[in-house]
Each structure stands twice: as C-alpha cells, then as structure tokens.
Amino acid sequence: MDRGNQTRVTEFLLLGLSGKPDQEEILFGMFLWIYLVTIIGNFLIILAISCDSHLHTPMYFFLANLSCVDICFSSVTVPKMLVNHILGSESISYVECMIQIYFFITFSNMDGFLLSVMAYDRYVAICSPLHYTIIMRPKLCVLLVAISWIITNLHALLHTLLMVQLTFCYNNVVHHFFCDPYPILKLSCSDTFINDLIVFTVGGLVFLTPFTCIIASYVYIFSNVLKLPSVHGIRKALSTCGSHITVVSLFYGAILGIYMRPSSSYSVQDTVATVIFTVVTPLVNPFIYSLRNRDMKGALRKLMIRF
Template sequence: MEEENHTEVSEFLLLGLSEDPELQPLLLGLFLSMYLVTVFGNLLIILAISSASHLHTPMYFFLSNLSFIDICFVSTTVPKMLVNIYTQIKDISYIECLTQMYFFMIFAGMDNFLLTVMAYDRFVAICHPLNYTVVMNPRFCGLLVLICWFIVFWAALLHLLLVTQLTFSVGTEIPHFFCELAPILKVARSDTFITNIVMYVCTALLGVFPMTGILFSYSQIVSSLLRMSSTASKYKAFSTCGSHLSVVSLFYGTGLGVYLSSAVTSSSQRSSTASVMYTVVTPMLNPFIYTLRNKDVKGVLGRLLNRKCALPLFPRQQ
C-alpha cells in the first residue's frame, strides 16, 4: 500500500466491534440504551446536587463535576459509533479522528484526577475533621479542579501534536470503535518510538501517581478508622467512602482489564470489546452507585421525581 503523508490522508476506517450484519441492530439498540441511561442518570445527579442546598459541599461539588465529565466522556465516542452502525459507513475524517482522540484523552484524564481529588477530600474529612471546612474551602476546591483541567489539557495536546507528525496510508483501518491513541499508533506508517515513549511516561505520571495518591489516602483513612473506639463511628465514617471506593474499583479495574487483555491477546477485536467496559459501562454505572449507596442523593432524587409526578395531578385552578 502506498505510503502517504498525514496531510494527504482525508479519512480513516473504524472497524467497530463486529462486522456481522445480523449483530448491527442489536449493537445499535444496546449502545443507544446505554448512552441514554448514562446521560440521563448523570444529569439527574447534577440536578439533585444543584437543587439541594445541603448538598453544596466539597464532596458533592466534585461528584457533580464527575457526572459532567462522564457525560462528556461517553459523548465523545458513542454518538459517532451509533451513526456508523446505523448508516453502515465506517469512515471518520482525519480531523474528526484526531479531535475525538484529543477530547477522549482529556475526559479520561479528568475522570482519573477527579477520583484522586475525591479521595483526598475523604482523607481530610475523616483524618482531619476539625480542619475540613478550612482546608476544603470553595476556593481551594475550585482551584483543584482547574489544576486538573490544566494538566490534562496540555498532556492531551502534547499527544495530539506528536500524532500529527505521523504518516498514514490512504484507507488506513483502525481496529477499534473509536479513535484511541494506542490503536492509532499501531497503524501509523512512520516511526512511533518517540510518541510511544511519551505515551508511557504520561501514563506513568498521570495514571500511576493519582492511583498511588488514592491508595495512600485510603491507607490513612483505614488507619484512622482502626483508632476509633466506637463501631458506629467507624461505620458512619467509612460509609461516606463506600460509593467513591466502588467507583474507583470499577474505573481502575476495567482500565487494568483492558490493558491486560491488550497485552495478553493479539486480537484487536477482543481489546476493543474490553474497552467498552471503561468507556461506556463505567460512566453508566456511576450514577447508580452514588444513588443506591448515598441516602442524601437518593432522598433528593426521590423528592424531585415525586414532585414531577405530582404536578399533572393537581392542575392550577383558573
């Protein structure tokens, strides 16, 4: 196949999850349902937090940001996949592919950093409760989120600039359902050594360090819980971490599963199928985890839904 400069490549081909025509309607219905549940569920979380004054705390401020990021995260990949399945057209333009890759890296990085910030919030709340309101003040919380945006913006931009220097063949096929960095590097025609090195370094800095921070925070939390004499106090303190710990386990567990499946198997289809877990399933499950395990959020959502259901029953008198 003749090698072309990246500036002459107008589009790529996304092979998707399956080429079986009989599976396409099933995949379309499945991923459309999952996408709608994800968007609706996370919007409900944001609505509940914004409408209830007693939820205007650092923990729920970070949770609302996480819900917003999850909506953006899933919207980066799923709508294009749904269009490709519905139209049976697999092409994606060069610019659109790089744009999708860029925003995917931003929102994946923000998910990672927000989970770390939320772990720090729980660490301060449990290990230093008397200083919690002083340390986790609104200005500091906003600054933490801005720092996260700043870091992932420049890390994603660095990867984007490196990819634009690569060359690809006309009609390049990407064995994935969206434009992810690793599959794109595998199909490049030019040397990707520097780009791979940068990718591994950024993965270590932006992945391992936050995960280490989460583990350190929870080691300190467990140590503080063990020093508590009251069982009720232990349960109440740890219950505030239950939802976050579940989301962290789901996010890193699925991400690690994708990495291991890619390393163990050479099948691109299996790797892309495994990617569905952290790109689609995890953002969809997050609202359920926080509503089912959190009495405050569950109570606000219940009142909101009851209010919406009761409105048509009592029309305003003329």
C-alpha cells in the same frame, strides 16, 4: 511496505466491535440505551445537587463535576458510532479522528483526577473532621478542579500534536468503534518511538499520579479508621467511602495493564476493557452514588416531586 506509493489517509474506517451486521444491530440498540441512560442519570445527579442546598458541599461539588465529565466522556465516542450505524457508514474523517482522540484523552484522565480529588476529600473528612470546613474551602475545591482540567488538556494536546505528526498510509481500518489512540498508532507507517516514549513517561505520570494519590488517601483512611474504638464508628466511616471505592475499582480495574504497554501489543480483546471504562463506567456512576447515598436519594426524590 513500499514507501514510494504511499497515499496519505484522509479518513479512517471504524469496523465496530464485532464486524458482523446481525451483532452490530444488537450492539446498536444496547449502546443507544446505555448512552441515553448515562446522559439522563448523570444530568439528574447534576440537577439534584444544584437544586438542593444541603448538597452544596465539597463532596457533592466534585460528584457534580464527575457526572459532567462522564456525560462528555460518553459523548466523545458513542454518538459517532450510533450515527455511522444509522447512515450505514464506517468512516470518520482524519480531523474528526484527531479531535476524538484529544477529547478521549482529556475526559478519561479527568475522570482519574476527579476520583483522586474525591479520595482526598474523604481523607480530610475522616482523618481531620474538625478541620474539614477550613481545609476544604470553596476556593481550594475550585482550584483542584481547575488544575485537573489544565493538566488533562495539556496532556491531551501533547499526545494529539504528536499524533498529527505521524504519516498514515493505505491502511486505515480500525478494529474498534472509535479512534482509540493505540489502535490508531498501529496504523501509522511512521516511526512511533517518540509517541510510545511519551505514553510511558508523561502518560504514565499522568495516569499513576492520581492513582497513587487514591491509594495513599485510603491507606491513611484505613489506618485511622482502625483506631476508632467502636465497630459502629468504623462502619460509619467506611460507608462514606463505599461508593467511591466501587467507582475507583471499576474504572482503574478496566484500564490498568491495557494502556500501560506498547501500542504494538494492543489487541482486539482489549476493546472489551475499553468498553467497560468508556461506556459502562459513566453509566453506573450515577447509580452507585445515588443508590448507596441517603442524601442523594432524598435530593433525587425531591427533584422528581418538584417536576
């Protein structure tokens, strides 16, 4: 690369998922539908929990926060893609791209932290039911969510500040529908060793900590459940975890192995998994929790009758 004639990039070109106009039309309609359903579904979850006093418990407090994060998470990437399609443009400014990276990292990690907090809540409910109200008091619930927000924002700030230190030259084409940090790193004509190192150290720690907490929680849950004397008791205990396990499997199944390797090995095929956890996961979360939860279905039914 000739570094003598470098021109600093002021915008990036987002080529989308296919790069073919006819396919992009179909993807536009699909993404628009998914985004609207995601916003409406998660908003209804938040509204139902807020309006039903029976759902003012730690579990539903965390669920309302998860729905709020899912709305924000989906709104970071999809609207820009939809607007660009309508305007017939592929560009996103350098500043917009860095902002998108910041919030993408924040909300994606926040999803993981909330899922780990919810796993801890289920652990306390099943393994220490008599002490549940004492342990999961409102102050602790707010503190857990607040600490999660602080950690995820600081982590996103670290990565974004390191990203803006890089130089981007003539190559500004991103084979994606948003500013995913890893494809962006590949475009830099600077040395990205520090960025990759932080990804594997700090990023790996932030990613693996909530995941490890989830695994540990369910190890304790299953070990205690298996000690129950009746099959009915086992089924009842596990039924309270079914929705959470489904969401965790979908979320971590999509991202495990993609963002835990060098940016140089990131390929176009990885965008499929990225779409699953950036677009599909926020969509299905409200359906998983509402369809498998009798209290949630009852609250939604009351909400519909009220309006």
